[in-house]
Amino acid sequence: MSDRLTHGEWSDAVESGDLLGQTCSDCGKTQGTPKAACPHCGSRALETVELPTDGVVYTETTINVPPVGIEERGYQVAVVDLGEARVMGRLSDGEVEIGDPVELSGFTEDDDGYVAPAFEPR
Amino acid sequence: MARAAVVGAGMTKFGVHDKPLQELFGEAALPALDDAGVEPSEIDAFYFGNAMSGQAENDTHLGPKLASHVGMAGVPVQRFEDACATSSNAFKNAVEAVDAGVHDVVLVGGVERCTPETGKDTAAMTRIFASASHRQYEQPTGLTFPGVFALFTKRHMHEYGTTEEQLAEVAVKNHGNGALNPNAHFGKETTVEEALDGPIVADPFRLMDCCPFSDGASAVVVVSEELADSYDAPVDVSGVGHATDVVPIGDKETPHVTQAARDAAAQAYEQADTSAAEMDFAEVHDCFTGAEILASEALGLVEDGEGGPAAEAGRTARDGDVPINPSGGLKAKGHPIGATGTAQLVELTEQLRGTAGERQIDGADSAVAHNLGGDAATTVVTVMEARR
Ligand SMILES: [Zn+2]
Numbered sequence: 001m002s003d004r005l006t007h008g009e010w011s012d013a014v015e016s017g018d019l020l021g022q023t024c025s026d027c028g029k030t031q032g033t034p035k036a037a038c039p040h041c042g043s044r045a046l047e048t049v050e051l052p053t054d055g056v057v058y059t060e061t062t063i064n065v066p067p068v069g070i071e072e073r074g075y076q077v078a079v080v081d082l083g084e085a086r087v088m089g090r091l092s093d094g095e096v097e098i099g100d101p102v103e104l105s106g107f108t109e110d111d112d113g114y115v116a117p118a119f120e121p122r
Numbered sequence: 123m124a125r126a127a128v129v130g131a132g133m134t135k136f137g138v139h140d141k142p143l144q145e146l147f148g149e150a151a152l153p154a155l156d157d158a159g160v161e162p163s164e165i166d167a168f169y170f171g172n173a174m175s176g177q178a179e180n181d182t183h184l185g186p187k188l189a190s191h192v193g194m195a196g197v198p199v200q201r202f203e204d205a206c207a208t209s210s211n212a213f214k215n216a217v218e219a220v221d222a223g224v225h226d227v228v229l230v231g232g233v234e235r236c237t238p239e240t241g242k243d244t245a246a247m248t249r250i251f252a253s254a255s256h257r258q259y260e261q262p263t264g265l266t267f268p269g270v271f272a273l274f275t276k277r278h279m280h281e282y283g284t285t286e287e288q289l290a291e292v293a294v295k296n297h298g299n300g301a302l303n304p305n306a307h308f309g310k311e312t313t314v315e316e317a318l319d320g321p322i323v324a325d326p327f328r329l330m331d332c333c334p335f336s337d338g339a340s341a342v343v344v345v346s347e348e349l350a351d352s353y354d355a356p357v358d359v360s361g362v363g364h365a366t367d368v369v370p371i372g373d374k375e376t377p378h379v380t381q382a383a384r385d386a387a388a389q390a391y392e393q394a395d396t397s398a399a400e401m402d403f404a405e406v407h408d409c410f411t412g413a414e415i416l417a418s419e420a421l422g423l424v425e426d427g428e429g430g431p432a433a434e435a436g437r438t439a440r441d442g443d444v445p446i447n448p449s450g451g452l453k454a455k456g457h458p459i460g461a462t463g464t465a466q467l468v469e470l471t472e473q474l475r476g477t478a479g480e481r482q483i484d485g486a487d488s489a490v491a492h493n494l495g496g497d498a499a500t501t502v503v504t505v506m507e508a509r510r
Contacts, residue, residue: 064324065248068246
């Protein structure tokens with residue numbers, strides 16, 4: 001299947017303010033990150049879907065001891081419920097708790113150019 | 123019926139060891155061979171675990187290097203890497219090999235050096251540990267390993283009302299147990315107040331909620347069930363379960379239930395024809411205090427949501443109804459990644475033989491070990507029983 005979502009396409013979407021996921025045509029579950037087959041049922045019938053860019057914090061933590069390569073301390077990482085899927089991202093602004101509404105605010109990029117969605121309180 | 127038996131066990135003290143990996147491993151492997159009363163020439167194969175020495179020490183292809191050092195050059199060696207579940211995966215494969223009649227006598231062990239004193243500084247090791255999370259979909263957020271378990275634990279706190287005080291109780295208990303273990307990294311007791319006063323690493327975890335970076339090695343000698351009686355003090359391996367969960371965390375169905383641990387435990391109990399209720403104690407992967415609470419529930423030792431209250435009420439203490447981590451656990455005993463899994467089995471062996479000294483659980487006949495790797499993506503659960 002040539003139209004199967006790739007990491008490159010997922011990243012390009014994040015950089016342009018969109019979030020892409022995959023819905024399994026067989027079991028109906030939606031993932032927030034690309035796979036070659038459904039992690040729940042193994043089906044390859046995955047349809048690329050646009051995820052909502054606003055959601056609700058599922059869980060979060062504030063990291064005070066960062067890995068090498070990150071100078072900042074006290075940044076917040078959250079797993080966000082976006083409709084049927086969840087995505088992990090960094091809070092770009094403000095502080096949130098579980099249950100708080102957030103929206104996509106941009107992205108962060110690491111040393112190797114890998115991007116992560118950024119969220120802010122809504 | 124048992125699948126295999128452990129007939130020898132050895133480990134180094136966990137802590138700082140400024141010596142090469144092969145020498146460190148020798149200090150666990152030779153005592154394990156001596157304990158079993160076997161010569162290196164009697165070993166059919168070596169199943170070995172190391173997670174991060176490629177990144178941390180530029181040292182790979184360790185199998186033959188270690189085998190040569192301990193007098194076993196020539197035997198088939200296979201090396202396993204499964205993040206923090208590394209050496210329990212080596213053990214699982216060794217048990218399967220003797221169970222299937224491929225080998226009769228196998229050395230299983232692991233070694234790792236993770237302390238800032240012997241290797242990289244904290245920031246660099248934090249990045250190396252985080253390499254076990256998803257490279258594209260987790261690491262770019264700046265996620266660390268304390269962060270991974272903080273995400274699970276915060277959700278657990280939200281669902282069940284688990285408190286920071288209950289997390290601290292886990293640290294206090296494990297430090298108390300570690301103080302009785304001469305091989306523990308930390309030999310000092312602590313208090314809830316001290317734990318709650320520490321600096322925050324990744325909330326809700328403070329310094330005392332986190333296991334240390336440790337150096338160390340551990341090893342066991344595994345033999346087939348039929349051969350076990352020809353050795354002194356064999357301890358039966360009656361079940362080994364192994365399961366994985368979806369990566370990354372965002373795509374797991376219910377991250378805080380740690381489904382892989384539930385699946386692996388169900389397999390291990392079923393093979394052993396036993397249940398959580400029959401376990402006299404457990405060694406669980408308490409890389410963080412919250413991880414012990416999740417594990418106590420996933421293994422069925424307490425009801426879901428009761429992990430925090432059980433710790434607070436002393437139920438998981440050595441004299442409680444479900445003792446957890448009498449060794450001190452990763453929290454106090456230490457966490458040299460690739461040595462952690464087999465070190466849990468060293469503790470099970472000593473306790474089930476009744477030779478654990480001051481930290482002995484009275485009358486321990488059955489026990490379970492839970493060794494977890496990555497973002498709760500791999501779990502190996504082992505049930506061992508005293509041979510009567
Ligand atoms: Zn599916």
